[in-house]
Amino acid sequence: MADIIPTPTGHVRLGSNAGQPLTRRDGVLKVTGAATYAADNRPDGLAYAVFAHSSVARGRVTSLDVDAAKVHPGVIEVITPANRPPLGRDPDGKAHMFSWRTEALQNDTVRYAGQPIALVVAETLEAATEGARLLAPRYAAEPARIGFDAGEAYDPPAVGIGSPPNFAKGDVEAGFAAADQVTETRIETPLQYHNALEPHAIVAAWDGDRLTVDVPSQAIAMARNDFAAYFEVPPENVTLRSPFIGGGFGSKAILNGPQLLCVLAARMVGRPVKLAVTRQQMFGHLGHRGATRQHLRLGVDGEGHLTALEHNAISTTSSFDDFLEPAANASHNLYATPALKTHHTGVRVDTGTPGPMRAPGEASGSAGLECAMDEAAAALGLDPLEFRLRNYSETDPASGKPFSSKALRECYAEGASRFGWAGRPLAPRQMRDEAGCLVGWGVGTAMFPAPMFQAKARATLARDGTGLMEIAAVEMGQGALTALAQIAADGLGLDGDKVELRAGSSELPDGGIAGGSGHTATAGSAIFAAGSDAVRKLAELATRDEASPLFGAGNAGVVGRAGRLHRADDERRSEAYGDILQRAGLSHIEGEGAGARDPADAAEYAMFSHGAVFAEVKVDPDLYQIRVSRLVGAFAAGRIINPRLAKSQLTGGMIWGISFALHEDAIHDPRTGRPMNADFAGYHVPVNADAPSVEAFLVEEVDRHVNALGIKGVGEIGVTGSAGAIANAVWHATGVRPNRFPIRIEALLH
Amino acid sequence: MNLFDYVRPASVAEAVAAASAPGAAYLAGGTNLLDLMKAGTHRPARLVDITRLPGLDAIEVLPDGAIRIGALVTNADLARDPAFVAAAPAVAEALLSGASPQLRNAATVGGNVMQRTRCAYFYDPDSACNRREPGAGCDAHGGDTRGQAVLGWSEACIATHPSDFCVPLVALDAVVEIAGADGAREVALEAFHNLPGDDPANETVLRPGELITAIRLPAEAARFKAHARYLKLRERTSYAFALVSAAASLAIEDGAIVEARLALGAVAAKPWRARAAEPHLVGVSVTAAGFEEVARRAAEAALQEARPSGDNARKIELAMRVATRALVLAAAGSPARMPALPGSVFAPVPTLTAAGDVHG
Missing domain, CATH: 3.30.365.10 (Aldehyde oxidase/xanthine dehydrogenase, molybdopterin binding domain)
Known part of the structure; x- marks a missing residue:
């Protein structure tokens, strides 16, 4: 990452450890079975x-x-x-x-x-x-009530976690009346269980x-x-x-x-x-993604600009609690339109209560929106990527706020180039591979909010030159122990191997929620602040100590790096952390820090990660088995702490997109309400053979507002865009517009 | 899981004696049985562990050229046995299209033949199932029927047999060798599994205590080795049961088919030998332009008796297409080496040589 990315001013800088594609610190523990679950x-x-x-x-x-x-x-x-x-x-x-x-x-x-x-x-x-x-x-x-039509419909008080169920900006009916073309898209998404x-x-x-x-x-x-x-x-x-x-x-x-x-x-x-x-009991009380039935209308003028966008979603929830997959909200913040209307209806069915499942609302809603955009582009005779560029939003369509940063245009360009999008025929069923399979290309835009929660951290610098960072952070496979340790090392001005990160226990300072793709931003901010605080205290000791080569440098005049404090204006004058503590008679020194969003920035800016996903599918022309032969994504998510782990998160999300598009489907018997495929033999997720080529590329993005470190998040965005891109590629291969996920062989058979 | 006796006999005779008691079940690889026990679908009173029985794990070529596969040979070992792969490439392809490497390492040949249906209503102890509990009824009717049978089903049961391995085997007239209290006998695989009729719980011709000791592929199976394919349709590229599958084997002389074998998988409660299709193919030139139409007519004959058992009418059309493609692939010749995606529609199609024999 380029050094022009601003870092918080102070005694330490982000970028010595952070930004490096380090392997997992806990990798050996995990592959040898020593990690304790x-x-x-x-x-x-x-x-x-x-x-x-x-x-x-x-x-x-x-x-x-x-x-x-x-x-x-x-x-x-x-x-x-x-x-x-x-x-x-x-x-x-x-x-x-x-x-x-x-x-x-x-x-x-x-x-x-x-x-x-x-x-x-x-x-x-x-x-x-x-x-x-x-x-x-x-x-x-x-009798069980299963499915959209058996359940009881109602107007929900909220969708997702506390979001308004309906939204309107401008006059959509006027927008449709003024449009040269209005397309309608209907699509359903199934119940999915996290598993x-x-x-x-x-x-x-x-x-x-x-x-x-x-x-x-x-x-x-x-x-x-x-x-x-x-x-x-x-x-x-x-x-x-x-x-x-x-x-x-x-x-x-x-x-x-x-x-x-x-x-x-x-x-x-x-x-x-x-x-x-x-495994069977995972299909019950532990949450799931509710099913959605979406209806979108897009009005477009002769230049291919949206005149109105309407996104309605029916979302299932349980008979006794409310969590509505906020699918329609996926249309709020992406494409520029003078008129925007979203609406949610709830349907109560006899399942457990849904909950947040990786990109809740964004995943299902993006699938619907990206299919609808593709359908509108095809009706216009316009390349679907060009259509998206014509409707690129420079400010947040829903709020009108500027984006804290938005490198989506660069993502489109990088993704299209890496994929080889140029020359794609407009009409479907135009491409075949050497074996005679139908080949199709599709695109989808990825987008996910960049929220922050609240976290605290405690840092300790010890006389032996080591550092300790304590925070109840959460390692759930995403690599938090590694990425947060990189931030800790930079925050403490130490080499990574001198830093111990203690996490995963309530005995430690509150690390906030590992959700909403906000953990690295939130916990990372607390960690960096705690480390900086400890180094600041150390600097105070040194600059006031006549015996130190740093004496008189002024509190702001020293920087911590690799376990030593240096005079900022004279690198040759430095002293090891341990020596400063020893002379002060201290075994260690502690610092504290907190991470949270600056309310002023939150009020002023819309904050999102963005990306563009390009899919190639191959479809047997008679048997209609589908394979995603290539999936290429380009993502901009602010500062990337560990490119290796970030790509792993992004490709994992994109594979989830394959899963959403082609596989996951919880089947409940309509008479009894029992899940009938409640194991991995019946509830399919992709295997390696389903993801032969999945690549994520990182697009540089500087964000001066999202938080002091410039970190957004990468945990969920990979799911968005991907399912729609695959469905659009299936259309491009076959000429059939899927109306339900997952896309089944029978749906294409004709 | 219920409490059960566990016995480990030292000989086939001891095994048969131990398994003749009511409620006994043989345990070999356990890849299906243990799942069924954990789900509460099957609650045997006694497990008879046959994995240490001597003499059941060999792959032998008999003097007449037949291949005898011991019941305890694992799927993985059989699929990688060079002599077997050369003689019966479509059987190896079917084996490798099934399950995962871990399962194939554990699963055995005898167990594959004996595996139970994957019907969700059979698996679910809370659903009515005549196959699991005679007379209970069949909740699969009117439920999710996508995977259910389109051939040979009855009002009592619409389940399918999920095996890949058995499909090319039944096309090649494989024989099941059986040991029992009254001595040894053998049954054609085609006659081994019963259609459900009024008594779906009576799944095979095995009598209480009888043990499969081997599967035998007759010598004549080798006649088809140059033109044998297995094709398996499913959404997931690997590690999924077939939506529908087909095994096609052709014996070709001077460019014309002298004998054809076709079998279908996942369409009935047994591996389905499509005998009605086979005469349509005899005498046909595989290099002629119209071969695909001939193959389609044969496939239509194979499915002539098919009828949906629920909302699965499209499975019939898919079965015809899969059978047609399998025949076309077989006509093109067995692949020179095992495809990276065995049985997959995404496996490359070999180029047809003039001799119609790419297998060597």
């Missing part, structure tokens, strides 16, 4: 819990054969609504904006298939599993009124506080450890009922208890 914990005296789940989607549990379970060898305890001890907080309450209504055996109501209805604790996993089966539940079942490689698991152990939980958490401090509230102990009595997460994607940000039951069980039986959900 929640379910790997086996404290002495451990008992195992398994929950029985409902096989009906709506009704009441009328009987459970508790006696049969209890007499099974090894079964210790059976928890049902009849004996479940009280909780300090109502599982059906909404204590804060990240509270989801959940099932912790508060009553016998069944509201979706897969809902926990009892918990069995036993000496072994096998005994607990069989005990749960022996409960042989009986139900008073009511991180690591299924959810928790190990809970009580010591008096102190609780230790090993549980993967994307929001460590928030979860710690929630556990404390449920179990009526002070937050400082709860230790939550989450050193490694095997993928979260949003599903591990929110507390869920079985976690509460496991903690309850540990208290009831007076032993540590482990609960690890099965």
